[in-house]
Amino acid sequence: MKRALRWLGAALAVLVAVLVARGMTATSRQITAPPADSLPAFELDAACERLSAVVRLRTVTDSGGGAFAELHDMLADRLPGVRALERRDFPLGALYTWKGSDPTLPPALFLAHADVVPVEAPQTWTHPPFGGVRADGLIWGRGALDDKASLMALLEAASALRSEGFTPRRTLMFAFGHDEETRGQGARQIAAYLAEQGVRAALVIDEGGVITDGLVPGAPGPVALVGIAEKDAINVRLTARDVGGHGSMPPPHTAAGRVGRAVALLEANPFPLRITPAAAAFMDWLAPELPFGARLVLRNRWLFGSLVRARYGATPKTAAQMRTTTAVTMLSGGPKANVLPKQATATINFRLLPGATHEQVLARARQVIGDPQVEVELIESVSAERAFVTDPDGPAFATVQRAIARVFPEVITVPFLVVAMTDARHYAAVSDQILRFAPLRLTAGDTDRIHGTDERISEADYGAMVRFYAQLMRGLQDAS
Numbered sequence: 001m002k003r004a005l006r007w008l009g010a011a012l013a014v015l016v017a018v019l020v021a022r023g024m025t026a027t028s029r030q031i032t033a034p035p036a037d038s039l040p041a042f043e044l045d046a047a048c049e050r051l052s053a054v055v056r057l058r059t060v061t062d063s064g065g066g067a068f069a070e071l072h073d074m075l076a077d078r079l080p081g082v083r084a085l086e087r088r089d090f091p092l093g094a095l096y097t098w099k100g101s102d103p104t105l106p107p108a109l110f111l112a113h114a115d116v117v118p119v120e121a122p123q124t125w126t127h128p129p130f131g132g133v134r135a136d137g138l139i140w141g142r143g144a145l146d147d148k149a150s151l152m153a154l155l156e157a158a159s160a161l162r163s164e165g166f167t168p169r170r171t172l173m174f175a176f177g178h179d180e181e182t183r184g185q186g187a188r189q190i191a192a193y194l195a196e197q198g199v200r201a202a203l204v205i206d207e208g209g210v211i212t213d214g215l216v217p218g219a220p221g222p223v224a225l226v227g228i229a230e231k232d233a234i235n236v237r238l239t240a241r242d243v244g245g246h247g248s249m250p251p252p253h254t255a256a257g258r259v260g261r262a263v264a265l266l267e268a269n270p271f272p273l274r275i276t277p278a279a280a281a282f283m284d285w286l287a288p289e290l291p292f293g294a295r296l297v298l299r300n301r302w303l304f305g306s307l308v309r310a311r312y313g314a315t316p317k318t319a320a321q322m323r324t325t326t327a328v329t330m331l332s333g334g335p336k337a338n339v340l341p342k343q344a345t346a347t348i349n350f351r352l353l354p355g356a357t358h359e360q361v362l363a364r365a366r367q368v369i370g371d372p373q374v375e376v377e378l379i380e381s382v383s384a385e386r387a388f389v390t391d392p393d394g395p396a397f398a399t400v401q402r403a404i405a406r407v408f409p410e411v412i413t414v415p416f417l418v419v420a421m422t423d424a425r426h427y428a429a430v431s432d433q434i435l436r437f438a439p440l441r442l443t444a445g446d447t448d449r450i451h452g453t454d455e456r457i458s459e460a461d462y463g464a465m466v467r468f469y470a471q472l473m474r475g476l477q478d479a480s
C-alpha cells in the first residue's frame with residue numbers, strides 16, 4: 001500500500017513537472033522586424049478624399065452594373081498608378097495586373113470586393129450611409145470598413161509604390177468581385193479565368209481576419225488574426241408532408257409538429273466541439289503570449305482538452321471556431337390557423353468545420369431527427385467543398401507576418417479559422433497559400449458596424465492599411 005502510494009506520488013510529480021515544463025518552454029512564434037519602409041509618395045489626406053468618393057458610390061450588391069462601372073472609371077481617373085495597370089473586366093468583377101519584371105516568379109493576388117450590403121435604417125446613422133462624410137478623423141459610410149477600405153488601400157499602395165519608381169519582380173494582381181455579399185460569382189469568374197491561364201499564385205490574400213483590440217481573451221495586446229481557412233456553408237431543408245384536413249380532428253402530429261420536433265432535436269444536439277488543426281494552430285501561436293496559467297492549459301491539451309473545449313464552447317463566437325454550427329433560419333407551415341398543413345418546412349444553415357463533408361452533415365441531421373417522415377435535403381451549397389487549411393508555417397504566412405511586424409510592431413500575429421465566407425474560397429485552384437487578413441484595427445464596438453449602423457474607419461488606421469499593403473508588396477519581392 002505504502003509502496004503504491006509512493007509510486008503514485010512519484011507519477012504525479014512527474015506529471016506536474018511535464019505540465020509545467022511544457023507551459024514554461026512555450027517558444028514565442030512572434031518575430032521582430034525593422035520598422036516599415038517609408039512611403040513618401042503617399043498622401044493620406046488625398047487618399048482619404050478618394051476613399052470618401054468611393055464610399056459615395058452606391059455599389060450595393062445586385063444594384064446593376066452602373067455603379068461598378070463608375071467605380072472603375074473613378075479609379076482610373078483619380079489614381080494615375082491604376083491607369084498604368086492592365087484591366088480585364090468580367091461580368092461581375094475586374095482584374096488589374098501589374099506585370100512583374102521576372103515572369104518566372106509566381107504572382108501574388110490581392111482580393112477585395114467592391115459591393116456593399118444594403119442599409120436598413122439610414123435615418124439611424126450619425127452621417128448618411130452613402131455620404132462619405134469625413135468628420136472627427138473618421139471616414140463614415142457603408143463600405144468604409146467592408147471592404148472598400150481594402151480595395152482602395154491596395155490601389156493606393158500600388159500607386160504610391162509606382163510613383164516612387166518601384167517595379168515588382170513578381171507580378172501583382174488585384175481581383176475585385178462585385179457580388180461577394182451575395183453569391184460570389186465575380187470571384188468565381190476571375191478564379192476560373194486565372195486557373196484556365198495556368199496561374200499559380202505564391203499568395204492569395206483576402207479579407208477575413210483583422211487586428212483585434214480586446215477581442216482575444218487573455219491576450220496582452222492587439223492581435224492580428226490571419227485566416228488560414230474558412231468555413232463552408234450549406235442550407236438544408238426539412239420537409240414533412242401530410243394529407244391535411246380540418247383542425248378539429250388532428251392526428252397526434254401534424255406536418256408542422258413534425259418539423260418543429262425535428263428542429264428542437266437539432267438545436268438540442270449540436271455538433272461536438274473539436275480542436276481542429278486550425279484551432280490547434282490558433283492555440284499554439286497564442287499560448288506563448290498568455291499568462292502562465294492559460295499557457296499551461298493550452299500547451300497541455302492532451303490532458304486539458306475537455307477544459308479547453310468547455311471554455312471555448314461557452315460563447316457562440318468561440319464555439320463557432322470549434323464546431324460545425326446549426327442555425328435554424330426559416331420556418332413555414334400551413335396557410336390558415338384552423339387547417340392542418342399539407343406541408344411544413346424548416347431551413348437550416350450549417351457552417352462546416354474544414355474537413356467536414358456535406359454528406360456527413362446530412363447523415364447526422366437524419367440520425368438526430370430520427371423520423372423517416374421528415375425529409376432532409378441539401379438545397380444550397382455555397383462553396384465547392386474544396387476548402388483547405390493554409391500552413392501557418394508556410395512561406396505566405398511568414399511574408400504576411402513579417403509585413404505585420406514591420407508596420408504594427410506592437411501586434412501579435414496568430415492564425416485562425418474564419419467563420420464567415422470570403423471570395424477567397426473560389427481560388428483553391430489558383431493557390432495553396434490562401435490567407436484572409438485585412439489590416440483593419442477593430443474594437444468590440446467596431447465589429448457591429450460591419451453590415452450594421454455607423455460603419456466608419458479612422459483616417460489614421462486607413463493610412464496604416466496602405467502602409468501595410470505597400471510593405472507586403474515589397475516583402476513579396478524577396479520571398480521565393
Ligand SMILES: [Zn+2]
Pocket residue numbers: 113146147180207
Ligand atoms: Zn466583406
